[in-house]
Amino acid sequence: MTTLKRIYAFGGGKADGKAAMKNLLGGKGANLAEMSALGLPVPPGFTITTEVCTEYSKVGGLPPGLMAEVEQALGVVGDLTGKRFGDAADPLLVSVRSGARASMPGMMDTVLNLGLNDATVQGLAAQANDARFAYDSYRRFIQMYSDVVLGIGHHHFEELLEIHKEERGVDLDTELGAEDWQTLVAAYKAKVQEELGRPFPDDPLSQLEGAISAVFGSWQNARAQTYRRLHDIPESWGTAVNVQAMVFGNMGDTSATGVAFTRNPSTGERAIYGEFLINAQGEDVVAGIRTPQHLTRVDREASGETKPSMEEALPEVYGELVRVFDLLERHYRDMQDIEFTVERGRLYVLQTRSGKRTAKAALRIAVELATEGLIDQKTAIARVEPASLDQLLHPTLDPKAKRDVLTRGLPASPGAASGVIAFTAEEAEAIAAERRDCILVRAETSPEDINGMHAARGILTSRGGMTSHAAVVARGMGRPCVSGAGALRIDAEAGTVSVDGRTLRRGDILTIDGSTGEVMAGAVATVQPELSGEFATLMGWADGVRRLKVRSNAETPLDAETARRFGAEGIGLCRTEHMFFDADRIIAVREMILASNASGRKAALDKLLPMQRKDFVDLFRIMGGLPVTIRLLDPPLHEFLPHSEEELAQVASAAGVSVATLKARAAELQESNPMLGHRGCRLGISFPEIYEMQARAIFEAAHDATEQGSGAAVEPEIMIPLAATRRELDILKARIDAIGAEVAKARGRTLKYLVGTMIELPRAALRAGELAETAEFFSFGTNDLTQTTFGISRDDAGHFLDDYLRNGIFPKDPFVSIDEDGVGELVRLAAERGRKTRPAVKLGICGEHGGDPASIAFCESVGLDYVSCSPYRVPIARLAAAQAALAKG
Missing domain, CATH: 3.30.470.20 (ATP-grasp fold, B domain)
Structure with a gap:
């Protein structure tokens, strides 16, 4: 609904608007009105509302009657200044500036000194008693107006200025006098005539109409659209236009x-x-x-x-x-x-x-303002952007250090790192073993690169997006990552990486900045983050108001300790498959996968059992009685398969079979679409001995950790992945319970535990009421739930996702911020139906969305019990959860 009032005046100690009217007047206009009402020395003017911008965008021009209202408003400004717009003797000149409700510095257009022409410039010169100032202002206006309104690039005018200075033998603009600027004004106007075939507009009101139209039109320019997309600013907001009396800071040494x-x-x-x-x-x-x-x-x-x-x-x-x-x-x-x-x-x-x-400044300012009594603690919590805390948690490049930028990719995981180039996970591990830093450089990463990713100081890929495997794993590890650096040509076999005619080789040093996406040759010094006292203070305040618990995704002692240090309240996702890629167990894992019968698999699993048990003891000990959710083996088995002849020979030797037999078995396991194939709970149905071994390791570790005095009694949460039906859960839970009873009998004591499932399929969400009859908790795996709901592969989405975002098909990347209308609706339905069956069912989220502030706000609205995210995003989640609770009231 359009308001009848389209123009709001300010100046002379009063105003039609106020600061609270930011949506209508834009941030600049609302604050100009507020300052005017406060009696501050604000040049008078008026604001044309954002609603007019919306109308302008719809019809492609200014609405009828607007310029008549503008003319009337100009008269009021003239009364306040004692000048008249277009008056040759004492002209009123104005600025025309944009002003969206969210600050968008430099993204839209501005015109200054508007109202000058061949007559009014003489009046300005007489009033200022300075012809040089007047004609300098005139040439600035012509250049700016021509660029913004007429579409004649400013370089045309800069070239004319440089030619004139060269002819005059001067270096600086300040060396030019009034006659020089008069000459250039004539040259600039001639350039406009040459480019457009018509003269520069002379009528001040026509100038103003063109400038207002141009500023409204700049809401749709390319840089404004990009800025809005990056900062989640809706196109529907529009911009206001502020027309304000000019004041001049270039009228001598007292200006x-x-x-x-x-x-x-x-x-x-x-x-x-x-x-x-x-x-x-x-x-x-x-x-x-x-x-x-x-x-x-x-x-x-x-x-x-x-x-x-x-x-x-x-x-x-x-x-x-x-x-x-x-x-x-x-x-x-x-x-x-x-x-x-x-x-x-x-x-x-x-x-x-x-x-x-900066995030550091935001924390200090918020805490100090609260301490000074200007704001309360809740306001201080709301003042700090959660995502900005990433700046505090990772190393950053020394701002004073020189940078040799080769190319840019996507800023996939924050922080910065330098190191020698490693092209394979094995190279990265070998370099790390020598206590040297390295950057893992790959076209793309896969789960089997996990050890190399962990060994590397940073990860660089030429393919993949912000939610690719490399990006997701790097964020979870706290490693800086630049993904999708498409200009790179990586030849791992030759040991080279090339870009724009430059080639670096294996062992050369690279630096990556995961906060900006920059890739640099050579080493660049980094500075370590400092968590100030204000950080702890604000986090304490946030913890006091949030309802959502915050857990971490972790499967190594380092991850778990990092999570605890950042305030995690448990582990929400332990991905057991990440434990299988260590060099001392990958052969046994492959032996288990490639075994042709249950006895062969069990022999290999017997080797893995003590390793898994120790893994879980470490996690339980570090968490000290906090909840630990362990997901049973989930990914397709092909991810563990050997590829090289050397790897096949190692597995064949360990299993006591021929390489030919293994190759035949590997061929049997190949799938056309493995992410929708033999994975998740389907592995437990086909190969129950796998889940039985993992369950035994969990139960024995829980007993061991409790007996070793880790603190409160350990109560593991065992999660069955990718379930679509209750029958799958019934079969697997019965086996888990049987192992639990067997271990309890052997240990002479019972142990509390929960068995639940990961909701990552649309059917599971829709049938959540039925699943809750067996499952004691739900953990929403929103990475896969997003993939299966949209039918989009997360790893392949980078090829077209930008097109979808640019065309407004998706308002945000659904793998970064939860799609509330689709995926979110499934989460909401599953929560409601699950609670109806089992009122005390524990509900959490463990996908990448668990660390996204907007997604956390959604989780608060649904009433989930906790979110789980990577260790380095725990502070972000804690603050976002507090802000979500405050917003919900």
Whole structure:
């Protein structure tokens, strides 16, 4: 429904709008209105609402009657400034800026100095008593308007400027005088005539109409669309347009322009942080064409800069600015990012918004504001973006170090690492054994690379997306990963990796940045994260309000210890297959798989039993009585099969059979679609001895850990994967219970345990009420549930997923953030139906979504009991769960 009011005025100590109207006025317009109402020195103007942008997008133009309202609003601005738009003697000039409800810095278009023409420029020169300033402003306007509105690239005008400077024999723009700028104005206008076949628009109202249209249109430009997709900003929000009286920071040495933060955005320190330029316009600061000066004397002295700070050069204005900073931070109760201009010694505030900050700064600012009493603890919790905590948990590249960037891929797992190139998992293990760091470089990874991935400091792949095997496993291990670096040409046999004519070889050093996707030649120094005291404080506050428990996916002692250190409340997924790839047990695993009968399999499993038992004892000991959910063997058996002749010979020797026999057996196990083939509980049905061995290892380990005094009694949760029917659960649970009773009898004591299932098939979700008659808990495996619901292979989705996101078919990558309408509906149904049958059924989620803040909010809405994620995402999940609880109320 469209509001009748399309234009909201501000200025002169009052405003039609206020800060709470951000959805309608955009962030910039809402804050301009708020500051005006506070009596701050804001140049007057008006905001055209986001609803007009929506209408503009629908009809492809400005709605009828809007420009008549704009003309009327301009009259009010003229009354406040004492100037008139288009007046040749004392012209009112305006800026036209975008302002979406979410900050999108630099993504949309701006036009400054609008209203200048051959007549008004003379009036500006007379009023300013400075013809050079007036014509410099005019040429800036022509260049900006031509680029933004007329579609003539700014490089055309920059080329004309460079030619003129060369002819004049000068290096800097400041060396040009009024006549130079007049000459360039004429040249710029001639270029417009040449490019468009029509003159540059001379009528100020026509200029304004074109600029308003262009700014609304820029909501759909390529960079804005990309930014919205990256930051989950809906296209339907639109942008507002702000038309505001110009003030000039380039009117001499008593004029200036600058940008400042009320606290340091990098560290969070409570100190003014910013820069300014004397005799400059705002774009000069942003463009970096002049080196800015410090605001404070302390910062100037610390940097060794000789140019005076604003505190020294304009002390009275600086004092007023400090008072404005304090007022705005206290009013908004948050660190502010402020743009200001000083025109002939008079301060004007052009914008304020909550400043973007690093995770380290966000934690410190939130905790300190709460300590200062400006906000409460719940508000502090909501102020920190959960995903930003990744910055604190992994090594990062030293910002001062030089970088030789070869290419970029997808930032699949945060952190940075350097090391020698290894092309196989075996190479990575060998290098790690020599206590050297390496980067595992592969076209793509597979489960059998797990040891090499663990040995490597980082992982780089040329194929795969953000949810590929490499990305998922790397995040779980806390290893930096860059995936999908498609420009790389990897030849593992030759031991080379090439890109853009450069070739690196086995043993050369690479650096990857999993937070940016950059791939660099050579070593780049890293800095280790520091978890500040504010981190522990905020996490404590978050734990006090969240309802959802947070567990971790872990199957090694290192993973479990890391998870505990980050506050995990148990293990939500132990993937036992990851334990099978160790060098000391992979031969026995392959022997078991390739055995042609139960006795052969049992002989191999007898070798694995003590290894599995020790694995589980370690996990139970580290968790100290917290819940540990162990998933029985899940992946297709082909993932464990030997490939090389050497590997086949090793297995044949261990099993006492010929290589030819093994090859024939391996051929029998090949499947066309193994992810939907002989895997999960189907293995337990066909080869019950596998699950019986694992159950025995779990029960014996639980008894051992309890008897060894690990703390509270161990109560394992045994999870049967990929069940679609109750009958599968009944058969396998009976076998598990039988093993449990056998071990209990041998040990002379009973043990509490749960048997449940992983819901990862649509049928399982729909028949959850029936499954709950047997299953004592559900763990939603949303990775596979997403694959089977959409019919999309996670490992292959990277080939087309970007196209789907770009075309709005999927609002988000469904493997990163849960598809609430489809997959989420299945989770909701399964939870409801499972509880109806078994009210106390324990419900959790253990897919990649368990560490995604938006998915965690969904889990809170459904009422799940816990989420489980990789160890390094536990703090993220803890904070996201607290925010979800606060949002739910």
